[in-house]
Amino acid sequence: MKNTRRTRVSLVEDDADMCKRLAASIRGKDWLELIATYRTGAAALAGLAANAPDVLLVDLGLPDMSGLEVVRFTAGRHPACDVLVISVFGDEANVLAALGAGARGYLLKGSLERDVTIDIRDIRNGGSPLSPLIARQVLRRLQPSRPNHRQHVAEPTGSTGEETELSPREAEILNAISRGFSYAEIADNLGITFSTVHTHLKRIYGKLAVHSKTQAVFEAGRRGLLS
């Protein structure tokens, strides 16, 4: 993290209290710079079109639209931007939808003891920690060897399949995450470095986003054929 320039952060959050706390956390770190704060989805879309941050924090429950739309917009417009979703529960459904829309991770609302900047650091390294439940879902979606895996039966073949299929090592890492092991333990068990685990994670996030996109295109084609 010894970057020559500071990491620029934008924030989309309607709750004033939460917003204030997050802003305070970010301003407390000299390697972070808060460049914009948006209170609505519309304002965020307008502001983000012109101003691309390095990291974007998005609350999913916005008053005027779903935070997912902001995630999708940003991921499409600024691929280099890391999007973090702010969630109360960090539950599977919401987080997977966010990851599919192009988010790189999530952070839990209400974690007072844990500094949000740790999550930002993690995401800059490769991706925020995956919960076991989500790791398991990602494994189910991207692992080709599972015979009862519905999506893969009708998966379009060719390069897209290779781009979204997990490597054995990636599957191994996801499997360990789903059983609750920490990244340090995984690195230890697999005999790799901590940063290699992060590199793998980054690749897994990328594959998940590609997979989501392919899946969307494939689904659209299938529906078009059926109608």
Added chain:
Amino acid sequence: MSAWSLGLLGAACLWIAAPTGAAAQAVFEFRAADFVLHDSDHPPGDAAGWQRVTLPDDWYVSRPGVSGVGWYRMQFELPPGRHSIHTIYVPRGSARRLVVLLNGARVGTGLIQGDARALNWDSPMRFAISPALLRDGRNVIHVRVDATADLRQGLATVTVGPGGTVTPMFFRRAALQVDSLRMFGGAALLIGLIAGVFWRRSRDPVMFWFAITAFAWAVMSVPWFGPQFGEWKLAGSLINFPLRFAYAAPLLVLCLRVGGRRSPAIESGIWLFTLCGAAAMPLAGEALQSRIITLWSITYLVALAALVVFLGVRAEKRDVSFRVVLAGIALAAVLNVFDLGRWMGWLNYDNLTLTHFHVPLLLFAIGATIADRHFRAVAAVEHANVELERRVIETTREIAASYQRLLEADFERARALERNRIMADMHDGVGSSLLSLIGMIHSGKTERAAIERRAQEALLELRLAVDSLGPVDGDLGVVLGNVRHRMREAIENSSARFQWLVGELPRIDHLTPQGVLAIQRMLLEAITNALEHAQAKTITVRTHVDDVDRTLVIEVIDDGIGFDPAAVVRGRGLDNLQARARAVGAVAIDSAMGRGTRVSLALPLQAFGA
């Protein structure tokens, strides 16, 4: 349809009755002749005792009982000059043998003994006369007739004239009397064959009788296909009489069946009468044959009339096809009256024999009825099919609707269950945490940090409850992993070393959301206790499968200060721990002062009773 048939027949009758008109000038129609009963091969002389008789001369009327040879003599004048070819025409030739001479020269022989045509439906005859035979002035025609009075033989009206005028008269008569019979015979054969094919498929008795009647008529008309069947002469005579009866019997039976009547007694009577008549005919002498024919004709007539009355009175369904059949039978009766009248000498001897017209008419009427029935049946089947289809669609819709209702009810029930569960969880978990929080705040004595910790616990409870809603498919590893993930901050903030020894675990298919939540809470409780109270250096979470008990064992072990399970006042923590674990498996707490604590949960690998 019946009106149409009647109209056609009426037109035919008018045509026959129409005068030959325009060509009458050179044509001589003999309404009278000289006659002598004289068994010779040559015309008898003037002294033979010629007597004036009217033509036509039906021996049954003019000389009953006589059987033998008679001579007729007719004279006509021709103007001098070139004579064209002349033709002698006799509308019916009914005799055993008939020989025609002009001016003493033989010009032709009519029917001969054994020819079936000589006995039935007497065909017209014509004899061409070479102009060389004709004389200026007086010409004489002699006709030698070998006849039997009982069989209504004799001589019809004789016409002589130029061939161009008289020959068409012959052909017109032949068309009505002979060609029509041949035509009907051929048509009957065809209809019979088609009906037979239908019968083979449908096994409808009416169709069977229809085919039999048509065949009977076709066979009877065989002799009419001409004298070219030379060898048929005798055979024709032999089969003709029985068939004359034979066609009538199936026809009557058929009419009864079409009329919807099946009376074995009546049908037996018809067959018996027919068989007796048919058997007697070839054996009987001419006089007896005559009586049999008379009896048969009257009986048939009576039968037809009875049939008309019977069907007319008894019929339940008076639809169009029924009326057609009734009209056909009535017409048959009328035609038979006509022929019987001729037979009995009440009507002109020259009249056409009309009975045969009733057969095609009746066959047509009955055929139309059968076709009508068939198409009604087809329409009924089609209607039934449509109705059936409609009912199937309706039933399918009903089934789908009830299935939908069932699904909805199922869904409702599942939702109610889930709601109850979530309510219970809220009550036990978050609800009680919030209550204790409020209690802490009210007391005013609790520290801020403790309140905050309590609130964090409540949030954690809630998160675990949310997590338990997701599908885990019996994967206990992910359940354990999730607990660690949720406790990450607490574990990271603790000074104790944390060992996570969770291997690959077998699937536990009977794991319900409640079970998942119970296990998570138990682990949460155990790990929290170890973190907060045990002052442990190392906390270990490990799993193993007990093959003997068929259980999966989860253990939380610390090397902390421990406690005396017997001495310790059972607090909320321990009670909760045990209560929660009991829902899914067996829990054991093993601890002693200074020797650390081991909490273990044993989950059965298979559902109870499975």
